Amino acid sequence: xxxxxxxRLAFTHIPRRVxxxxxxxxxxxxxxxxxxxPGEFAPVLFAGMGDEADxxxxxxxxxxxxxxxxxxxxxxxxxxxLALGLDREAAAEFRTHRxxxxxxxxRFFGWRLPYPAIAWFPDFQHRRLPHLFPVxxxxxxxxxxxxxxxxxxxxxxxxxxxxxxxxxxxxGAKNEVCVVRFATGPSPAFLNANPxxxxxxxxxxxxxxxxxxxxxxHKNHRVVVDALAILAQRGFDVVVCASGSTEDRRxxxxxxxxxxxxxxxxxxxxxxxxxxxxxxxxxxxxxxxxGLINPSRSEGWSTTVEEAKSFGVPMIxxxxxxxxxxxxxxxxxFGPDDPATLADHLMRVWQGSEAPVIRSFVPGHDDRVAAFxxxxxxxxxxxxxTFAR
Numbered sequence: 001x002x003x004x005x006x007x008r009l010a011f012t013h014i015p016r017r018v019x020x021x022x023x024x025x026x027x028x029x030x031x032x033x034x035x036x037x038p039g040e041f042a043p044v045l046f047a048g049m050g051d052e053a054d055x056x057x058x059x060x061x062x063x064x065x066x067x068x069x070x071x072x073x074x075x076x077x078x079x080x081x082l083a084l085g086l087d088r089e090a091a092a093e094f095r096t097h098r099x100x101x102x103x104x105x106x107r108f109f110g111w112r113l114p115y116p117a118i119a120w121f122p123d124f125q126h127r128r129l130p131h132l133f134p135v136x137x138x139x140x141x142x143x144x145x146x147x148x149x150x151x152x153x154x155x156x157x158x159x160x161x162x163x164x165x166x167x168x169x170x171x172g173a174k175n176e177v178c179v180v181r182f183a184t185g186p187s188p189a190f191l192n193a194n195p196x197x198x199x200x201x202x203x204x205x206x207x208x209x210x211x212x213x214x215x216x217x218h219k220n221h222r223v224v225v226d227a228l229a230i231l232a233q234r235g236f237d238v239v240v241c242a243s244g245s246t247e248d249r250r251x252x253x254x255x256x257x258x259x260x261x262x263x264x265x266x267x268x269x270x271x272x273x274x275x276x277x278x279x280x281x282x283x284x285x286x287x288x289x290x291g292l293i294n295p296s297r298s299e300g301w302s303t304t305v306e307e308a309k310s311f312g313v314p315m316i317x318x319x320x321x322x323x324x325x326x327x328x329x330x331x332x333x334f335g336p337d338d339p340a341t342l343a344d345h346l347m348r349v350w351q352g353s354e355a356p357v358i359r360s361f362v363p364g365h366d367d368r369v370a371a372f373x374x375x376x377x378x379x380x381x382x383x384x385x386t387f388a389r
Contacts, residue, residue, distance in 0.1 A: 006042040006063075009380060010099045010115075012072060012107050013047035016054045017245055017276060020214055021303040022105065022122070023054060024279070028184045030061045032373040035185060038063070040377060044097055046090070048073035057189055057279070069093050081110035082147065091115075101384055104153065108144050111151035116387035118178075118379060119153035121145060123300030124165040125218060132217050149173050154383035158182050158301035161322040176386055178379035181326075184306045185369035190280050195358050198284035202274055205239055207355035209316075209346065210289035212282055212304050213296065214244035215255040220295040220318065222258060226339035227346060229265045234343075238350050240293065241272040243282060287311050287360075290353040293346075294318060297336045301326060309368075311359040316345045 014022035026045075033041050044065045047055055050073055059066045071077060071089035081087040087109045094102065094115060101116040102109060109117070126133050126141045133141070149155070154176045157163050163179050199206070213219040224240055231238045246255035262271045277285075286292065286307055291314040294304055299322050306326070308315050315331035317323040323333065332349070334341040 006039055007380060007384070008042045008044055008098055008100045010094055010097075010102045011043055011045045012103075012105060013045055013055065013058075013066075014105065016279070017247070019106075020244060024184075024303045024307075025122075025182060026105075027058060027061070027190075027279075028182070028186060028369075029372075029376065030058060030064050031187045032183070032185045032369050033376070034062045034064070036370045036373040037377050041380070044099060046072050046093060054279075057187065060189060061187055065097075067093065067097055078108060081108050082143075084110070085112035086110035087113075101380060101387075103380075104148065106144070108147050108151075111147065113151075116380075116384045117151075117153050118156050118383045119145075119148035120156045120158075121162065121166065121300075122158060123162060123298060124169055125298040125300075127165070127169050128298050129218055145170075149175055154178060154379065154386055156180055156379050159322050159325055161320075161325055162300050176382060178375075178382060180375045180379050181372060182301050182303070182306055183368040183372040184303070184310045185366070185372075186283060186307075186310075190283050193278075193280040193284040195284040195288035196356065198281050199288055199356070201281075202241070202272075202285075204241055204272065204285075207290050207350065207353060208239040208241050208272075209291050209293050209349075210285050210313075211240055211242040211293045211295075212244055212286065213242070213294065214248075215242075215246045215258065216248045217254050218297045220297050220336055222261060223295045223318075223336060223339050223342060224293060225258065225261045225265070225267060225271055227342040228267050228270045230339055230343040231347060232265070232267065232270065234347070236347055236350065237270070238346050239270055239272065241274055241285065241289075243274040243277045243285070245276050246273075283307070286313060288356055288358055289313060290355065291316055291346075291349045293342075294323070295334075295336060295342070296320070299323065305331075310361055310365050312362040313359060314349050314353070316342065316349065 016023035030043050046067050049068055049070050071093050077087035077090050090109055104117050104119045126138045156178050248254045292308040294317045296318055317331045318336045319333040332345040
């Protein structure tokens, strides 16, 4: 590796329809590296031949290179990584494209991978909430984590809360651990939509709360519906709009169950689901909302919370250690099974907010994103030094 040349760092594409948070994480990471560490890294994003959606905005970020290859289309590579110690097809692509180091996210390339590798563990949800995972899915994820740990990967975590979980669940792990707190610096391409026009397009009222979580069971939309029912009984006409994928492979039918809960309580006008909308629309709705809601039962470092912080959006969050760490106690918190307290917070913010408000980045926003880029860069350099030793 030429010390003067950019580090060619391999990433695997995360389709937004599968995991919006992971897609947004990579998008913001690439933008942060381009802006604050120019010439130091060259992100090389490997995608399968069937991956079409959402690649163009990533390819448009300066310095990002997108490679399409059938080696990233199926799970055959994982079988080879487990059985033979190496995903040979992926490794061949890395060699062809002169990769210097690999960022592993939800994909294990084998303990014989001849490159420095960072294993990113976004959270330990499968250990904290095992009942939400089918047995096979839970053990597949656990096996992947354990293989990465056993292979000596440098482990990257997004919070001190996750760091405590890591030490609790894997007390024997000797891996180097880097905590890199995520901060958002969205590409200007995602901020070109006029918030007022997007609000009108979805026929939303001027004042609404935003819940941009995918419909995964642990995201806990039910408590929001229950809180809206309480507010309806009190005579408050509060509106929550939700967006995101409706597919949860762990609990099929979850979205239908939530929406039936909405219909049975007559809340169709108060709980509005917009579907999977463009990311530029997500940012527009976030910038214009009365407040962000994240009722999740488990997070590693919430992308939606980080995005709300970037624009100074009031936040109403489930009372998780990581939410308090991420917001420094500046949000309003409620128990994940406490709709009454959530209803109180919604009513207070609703009554105290002015509409319409279109927010821009808060002062000091760039400093947080620069720190994220710097900490990530140091984690990569650390993994390369560790591998060299």
